[in-house]
Amino acid sequence: MSAEFSCLVVEDSPMMRQLLVFALSRVKNLKVVEADDGVDGLRKLAAGKFDIILTDINMPIMDGLKLVKRIRIDPVHKDTPVIIITTEGSVEDRKRALELGANAYITKPIQAPQVIAKVKELLKITT
Amino acid sequence: MAEKKPGASSKKKSVRPAADPVELKMQRDTFVHTFFKKGAEFTEDLLRENERLRREVVDVEEQNTKLRTQLKSDQAMRELLKKIEFLEREKQKLLTQVHEVEAVSTRFSTRYAEMEEELSTLANLYVASYQLHSTxxxxxxxxxxxxxxxxxxxxxxxxxxxxxxxxxxxxxxxxxxxxxxxxxxxxxxxxxxxxxxxxxxxxxxxxxxxxxxxxxxxxxxxxxxxxxxxxxxxxxxxxxxxxxxxxxxxxxxxxxxxxxxxxxxxxxxxxxxxxxxxxxxxxxxxxxxxxGRLPGFEAIEHLRSAVGGMK
Missing domain, CATH: 3.30.450.40 (GAF domain)
Structure with a gap:
């Protein structure tokens, strides 16, 4: 059966990326594409349409906040939900990310059920 | 009509004088009139009594109908009460089942959460171990x-x-x-x-x-x-x-x-x-x-002979 939803994971840490992909593999009908920094993320976004985007903040070349800004002016993905997943846990960081257009903010270390629940919520998946 | 003197009638007791036909007729008419009048009165009484009795019969029948309805209603009430009792028992049974199912559901939810946590832990360990030994x-x-x-x-x-x-x-x-x-x-x-x-x-x-x-x-x-x-x-x-x-x-x-x-x-x-x-x-x-040289088959052979008996 083909995937109903597609998700882009932008994360420079291979360990974290693998963990996120592992967690997201438990969401039915969700195809996951990986990008290892913001620029790679933009490249993947230009090549296809995604239903949800998960991104880290601290990444080389282009960080997650710049990526969110770019996403919000991209005609194809401007309304696509974005989840920030980061080690930065301060209220200011959270506020800044949400002001830039992120839909949710999850701090590391992640709990897989929390990520899955947030992705399902934003994709309006009830099962 | 000539008037009859009281002394004259007692003196002539043994000989009954011939009745005056007119008087007789009058007496007969009076009698007949009285008779029919009383008969009419009696008939009217009878009719009234009959009417009263008929009303009573109607009343009694109405009462009878009411009583019969009442009886039926009481019967229905008893049956309804029985049904209520039965339904109450069913309700209790279902409530017990619901509580049992809820308890099972809670156990499953708890177990599910535990499994989720275990899976998450295993995923962390797998990813950490995989990345650590991948290079x-x-x-x-x-x-x-x-x-x-x-x-x-x-x-x-x-x-x-x-x-x-x-x-x-x-x-x-x-x-x-x-x-x-x-x-x-x-x-x-x-x-x-x-x-x-x-x-x-x-x-x-x-x-x-x-x-x-x-x-x-x-x-x-x-x-x-x-x-x-x-x-x-x-x-x-x-x-x-x-x-x-x-x-x-x-x-x-x-x-x-x-x-x-x-x-x-x-x-x-x-x-x-x-x-x-x-x-x-x-x-x-x-x-x-x-x-940066990766050991080849020779290294394993060398190790085998060094350790001796390695399978």
């Missing part, structure tokens, strides 16, 4: 070790200490969130009170010498990241082993702001790190010493 390049192994502590455990500042060959001191080989040059070399087996932060280094030395991990639960409750991490007591010190030998110590100085305490998965990761970090590090150092 023999020293730079990548050190990066994976740092990421493991930062991303999976939530350590803000940490360092990896490894003992020198003579096992006389512990040397920091990699660190994150703390200036590497500020980390002291820690002499082993010789107390050095002049060393800055002697108490801190004593903890690290003790963990190396005893192989018993040090988790500072009290330190976890304190706000972190305010002082220089290397100046404060570490949050955790974990021995790194290869087989039974302790080869180094992982020191966690502080945790991320949002990380308030260690959870079950952290302790599993500590165990994994204790057993695998040093192996991965030493493997990569051996590989570097071999100038």
């Amino acid at each position: 023999l390049r020293p730079k990548l192994v050190l990066q994976h070790l740092r990421e493991l502590l930062a991303q999976l455990v939530g350590a803000r500042a940490h360092a990896f200490y490894v003992a020198n060959e003579a096992r006389t001191e512990l040397v920091p080989v990699t660190s994150d969130g703390v200036a590497h040059e500020r980390l002291p070399r820690i002499p082993l087996g010789a107390s050095n009170p002049d060393l800055k932060n002697a108490g801190l280094t004593a903890i690290i030395e003790r963990v190396f010498l005893t192989g018993v991990e040090h988790i500072n639960e009290a330190r976890l409750a304190k706000p972190q990241g305010l002082a220089k991490p290397e100046d404060d007591a570490p949050v955790a010190c974990l021995p790194m082993r290869i087989d039974d030998a302790i080869v180094g110590v992982i020191v966690i100085y502080s945790l991320l702001e949002q990380k308030e305490h260690f959870v079950a998965v952290d302790y599993e990761l500590f165990k994994m790190l204790g057993a695998h970090a040093a192996t991965a590090l030493m493997g990569t150092l051996l590989f570097a010493n071999a100038e």
Whole structure:
């Protein structure tokens, strides 16, 4: 059966990326594409349409906040939900990310059920 | 009509004088009139009585109908009461079943949550182990070790200490969130009170010498990241082993702001790190010493003959 939803994971840490992909593999009908920094993320976004985007903040070349800004002016993905997943846990960081257009903010270390629940919520998946 | 004198009639008692026909007729008419009048009155009485009785019969019939309805209603009521009792019993039975199902559901939910947690823990361990052993390049192994502590455990500042060959001191080989040059070399087996932060280094030395991990639960409750991490007591010190030998110590100085305490998965990761970090590090150092040459079949043959009887 083909995937109903597609998700882009932008994360420079291979360990974290693998963990996120592992967690997201438990969401039915969700195809996951990986990008290892913001620029790679933009490249993947230009090549296809995604239903949800998960991104880290601290990444080389282009960080997650710049990526969110770019996403919000991209005609194809401007309304696509974005989840920030980061080690930065301060209220200011959270506020800044949400002001830039992120839909949710999850701090590391992640709990897989929390990520899955947030992705399902934003994709309006009830099962 | 001639009037009759009272003296004359008593004198002539034995001889009945002939009745006056007119009088007789009058008497007859009077009698007939009276008779029919009384008959009419009697008939009227009878009719009235008949009417009264008929009304009574109607009343009685009405009462009878009412009583019969009442009786039927009472019967229906009794049946309804019986039905209510039956339904009450059914309700109780269903409520009991609902409670049982709820209890089962709660058990399943709890078990599901436990399974989710276990799966999450296993995923963390799998990913950590996979990444740690996926390369023999020293730079990548050190990066994976740092990421493991930062991303999976939530350590803000940490360092990896490894003992020198003579096992006389512990040397920091990699660190994150703390200036590497500020980390002291820690002499082993010789107390050095002049060393800055002697108490801190004593903890690290003790963990190396005893192989018993040090988790500072009290330190976890304190706000972190305010002082220089290397100046404060570490949050955790974990021995790194290869087989039974302790080869180094992982020191966690502080945790991320949002990380308030260690959870079950952290302790599993500590165990994994204790057993695998040093192996991965030493493997990569051996590989570097071999100038990046991967051993071929010959090396396995050589090992087989050296060990003897290896299958």
